[in-house]
Amino acid sequence: MIWIALIAVLLAGVVALNVAVLQLNMRYDKLGRTKVDLVAQNADLESQLSSAAATQRIQQQARAQLGLVAADPGTTRYIQLDH
Amino acid sequence: MARGANRRIRILLFVFTLVFVLTLGRAMWLQSVRAQSLGKLASGQQQQTVTTPARRGTIYDRRGLQLAIGEQATTVYADPRQVTEPEVVARAVGRELSLDPDEIYRTIADRSKGFVYVARQADPKAAARLQRLHLAGLGFYGEERRVYPQGRVGASLLGYAGVDNRGLAGLELQLDGLLAGRAGKQTVVRDPFGRAVDVLNSTPERDGQDVHLTIDHAIQANAQAELWRAVHDWHAKGANVIVMNPRTGAILAMADAPGFDANDFSKVSDDLHRSRAVTDTYEPGSTFKLVTVAGVLSDGLVAPSTTFTLQPEIQVADRTIHDAEERGTVTYSVQEILSHSSNVGAITLAEILTRQQRDVSYWISRFGFGHRTGIDFPGESVGIVLPPSDWTGATIGNVPIGHGIAVTPMQMAAAYAAIANGGVWVQPHLVDHVGSAPRPALEHRRIVSRGVATELTKMLRDVVIEGTGTKAEIPGYQVAGKTGTAAIPLPTGGYSDQKYVASFVGYVPAGNPQLLILVTVNEPQGAIFGGMVAAPVFQAIAKFDLQYLGILPHQ
Numbered sequence: 001m002i003w004i005a006l007i008a009v010l011l012a013g014v015v016a017l018n019v020a021v022l023q024l025n026m027r028y029d030k031l032g033r034t035k036v037d038l039v040a041q042n043a044d045l046e047s048q049l050s051s052a053a054a055t056q057r058i059q060q061q062a063r064a065q066l067g068l069v070a071a072d073p074g075t076t077r078y079i080q081l082d083h
Numbered sequence: 084m085a086r087g088a089n090r091r092i093r094i095l096l097f098v099f100t101l102v103f104v105l106t107l108g109r110a111m112w113l114q115s116v117r118a119q120s121l122g123k124l125a126s127g128q129q130q131q132t133v134t135t136p137a138r139r140g141t142i143y144d145r146r147g148l149q150l151a152i153g154e155q156a157t158t159v160y161a162d163p164r165q166v167t168e169p170e171v172v173a174r175a176v177g178r179e180l181s182l183d184p185d186e187i188y189r190t191i192a193d194r195s196k197g198f199v200y201v202a203r204q205a206d207p208k209a210a211a212r213l214q215r216l217h218l219a220g221l222g223f224y225g226e227e228r229r230v231y232p233q234g235r236v237g238a239s240l241l242g243y244a245g246v247d248n249r250g251l252a253g254l255e256l257q258l259d260g261l262l263a264g265r266a267g268k269q270t271v272v273r274d275p276f277g278r279a280v281d282v283l284n285s286t287p288e289r290d291g292q293d294v295h296l297t298i299d300h301a302i303q304a305n306a307q308a309e310l311w312r313a314v315h316d317w318h319a320k321g322a323n324v325i326v327m328n329p330r331t332g333a334i335l336a337m338a339d340a341p342g343f344d345a346n347d348f349s350k351v352s353d354d355l356h357r358s359r360a361v362t363d364t365y366e367p368g369s370t371f372k373l374v375t376v377a378g379v380l381s382d383g384l385v386a387p388s389t390t391f392t393l394q395p396e397i398q399v400a401d402r403t404i405h406d407a408e409e410r411g412t413v414t415y416s417v418q419e420i421l422s423h424s425s426n427v428g429a430i431t432l433a434e435i436l437t438r439q440q441r442d443v444s445y446w447i448s449r450f451g452f453g454h455r456t457g458i459d460f461p462g463e464s465v466g467i468v469l470p471p472s473d474w475t476g477a478t479i480g481n482v483p484i485g486h487g488i489a490v491t492p493m494q495m496a497a498a499y500a501a502i503a504n505g506g507v508w509v510q511p512h513l514v515d516h517v518g519s520a521p522r523p524a525l526e527h528r529r530i531v532s533r534g535v536a537t538e539l540t541k542m543l544r545d546v547v548i549e550g551t552g553t554k555a556e557i558p559g560y561q562v563a564g565k566t567g568t569a570a571i572p573l574p575t576g577g578y579s580d581q582k583y584v585a586s587f588v589g590y591v592p593a594g595n596p597q598l599l600i601l602v603t604v605n606e607p608q609g610a611i612f613g614g615m616v617a618a619p620v621f622q623a624i625a626k627f628d629l630q631y632l633g634i635l636p637h638q
Contacts, residue, residue: 021281022280022281025280025281025282026280028282029271029282036225039138040154040155040207040225041155043138043152043153043154043155044154044155046141046149046152047149047152047154047230047232048232049149049232050148050149050150050152050232050233051232051233051234053148053300054232054233054234054236054300054304055236055300055301055304055305056234056236056304056308072626073626073627073629073630073631074557074558074626076630078559078635078636
């Protein structure tokens, strides 16, 4: 009886180990897909950020929404401070 | 009774033993005789080799803004033999992906094929909606699609990565080996539900390297806007500009007009794709006079104040050359020959050089004309320079004033940058660094002494103060530069009297140059002179750049 019980426990252990390995593999696969999705989302956000930072877009928005126009660079004045 | 029961038990035992032996035999037969074939069948059903695509590297401008980046897209394909309702599928695809349903129907109704593309790199959200319809015969997989968030900014410079995400033009082509990376591979065992239960072997993907350019997106955008305005105002065929740091050779902007949206590269004619500053040549006209003047000064044959009495015209072989404007006999110093852009004066100086060992052709080569600059961009032209052995008596009347020779705008910009940089030529470049690698070494060489460079700068300063380039002057700053007006050669020989290239090349601040800008405008209408057409464009671009970069005046 003791031998049967011992073999049963060993077999249960082997099964449990294989189940754990299977679960880890499935989780690994799922994490891999999550990583691909996150990289794709990140790239999409970077692309949106770059579009938002486009000079022409900002100028158009500033003009349309705030009535601002880019100052003539020639009107910039520099003041030299004497120490 | 007991005997009957024992007999039935023995029969039952025999039957169970027989079943057990048969089952055991069957199991042994499957695991020995059929093991290999069944194992292969299982592998084919369960194992799958998946290619994991590498992310293409991002291209950044000098401030870290993304100019080219990969976005996730979904490619939709079909197996026409599996499509049971082609009309339904065509309508659904047309609706979700905004495609022509008739065209889709023709594609998926062809049952002679087992694989057809329905849409490459489609919008992933639209593809997901289509996927949820579970239409038989359609398949989906993810792909990276190259996008250019800045649209028109730097389009001809960046080039294009096609549907296979490989560079086909411009910097995408030049740097494809760095940007592309290497795809990975994974052999996966899947259960009947498609879940991966084991990974047999795996080669990880190696993502492409990110590239950081010397280009500044704001300077590039402004340069393109000013070029576009010039092309519109002068009804010109086209224009291009180079903005460069003369000390380092870093290109801050390289623009062409008319331009296009980089995301529409494949829909635009090939003619617009070219980055003409590197691939195209032009006869430079008077901007080329710098070479002759630099030569005579460097060899000590003349001083800036050396004077020459110049007739209204000069005879060279069978040709008579005169200045652009009618005048009588004048006495010009070398300085004035350049500031007034005198053709007669330039040829006179060239004739002095001709009698020396280091003649005009020597100085042409020394300034880099007839040689590639080595800029990191594909398709660079060497220009068209007549070898000394092919020079005739008339050549000396052409080449020193920028005719009978063809150069690229980049060669011209690099030559003037050398003067701005104290006489040292620096290799122009577009790539600042790749990934975390150190910056590559660039070519430097001295072409004239610092003293000669300083003298030339003073002369070029006079061009802007009182010569042909006054429209390039910027209040508060000292600009040095040269105008150029060159008739375009005719295919049948000779020069057009209606088509010209107007150019201006200059640097600012003259005493401590930090910006060099070259502008060429092709076939302007209404005015043809570099001082009228190109110099104002230089001024507009330089004014913006000086303020943007915080370069102080009076240097």
